Amino acid sequence: MSRAVLSLGSNLGDRLAYLRLAVEGLADRLVSVSSVYQTRPWGVQDQPDFLNAVCIVDDPEADHWAWLRAGQELERRAGRVRQRRWGPRTLDVDVVTVDGVRSDDPELLLPHPGTAERATVLIPWLEIDPAARVPGHGRAADLLAALPEADREAVTPRPDLRLWPVT
Numbered sequence: 314m315s316r317a318v319l320s321l322g323s324n325l326g327d328r329l330a331y332l333r334l335a336v337e338g339l340a341d342r343l344v345s346v347s348s349v350y351q352t353r354p355w356g357v358q359d360q361p362d363f364l365n366a367v368c369i370v371d372d373p374e375a376d377h378w379a380w381l382r383a384g385q386e387l388e389r390r391a392g393r394v395r396q397r398r399w400g401p402r403t404l405d406v407d408v409v410t411v412d413g414v415r416s417d418d419p420e421l422l423l424p425h426p427g428t429a430e431r432a433t434v435l436i437p438w439l440e441i442d443p444a445a446r447v448p449g450h451g452r453a454a455d456l457l458a459a460l461p462e463a464d465r466e467a468v469t470p471r472p473d474l475r476l477w478p479v480t
């Protein structure tokens with residue numbers, strides 16, 4: 314069994330449609346999907362706000378590389394053009410964790426290196442798994458509590474945007 318946590322983000326075009334495309338592409342492996350959050354950009358700040366969400370997926374056949382490929386295939390379907398690091402994108406799928414796997418291969422770093430500092434990942438993840446842990450870093454709830462208040466305030470729930478189920 315392989316259970317992965319995937320972070321979804323979009324800040325170009327029809328952002329909700331791109332997040333839905335990702336969730337629909339994962340539908341047969343979905344365990345749970347967070348609400349949608351509107352988030353101020355970190356990294357490169359002169360770009361539009363993101364919509365972010367996190368989903369938990371499960372597939373007995375999939376190893377961590379399979380989850381990376383699945384995410385990249387979804388980005389391809391969303392017509393993602395790889396431009397600058399941390400820049401705007403139609404769809405970003407990051408593999409946050411896969412079970413307790415640790416990897417320092419630059420093609421697939423696990424857990425995803427930004428996780429412990431990103432309220433945009435921790436808040437949606439904790440919504441669907443309050444006991445979440447980042448391998449090597451501890452409880453997601455403690456990591457979130459240690460972030461500056463401004464980081465947490467930059468993440469706003471958007472209950473008006475339904476991601477899953479779509480109907």
Ligand SMILES: Nc1ncnc2c1ncn2[C@@H]1O[C@H](COP(=O)(O)OP(=O)(O)OP(=O)(O)O)[C@@H](O)[C@H]1O
Pocket residue numbers: 381395397398399400405406407408409418419420421422423424425426427
């Ligand atoms: N855990 C991971 N999830 C997704 N991609 C990863 C992961 N670890 C390494 N990568 C690699 O990162 C590259 C994609 O980076 P990308 O352009 O999406 O970075 P970014 O989204 O701008 O920044 P960040 O990864 O810090 O969010 C791919 O080549 C992929 O192989």
Ligand SMILES: Nc1nc2c(c(=O)[nH]1)N=C(CO)CN2
Pocket residue numbers: 321322323352353354355356357363365398399400405433
């Ligand atoms: N708020 C927010 N900012 C970002 C995000 C993201 O998903 N949400 N992703 C980035 C590239 O990985 C860069 N900046």
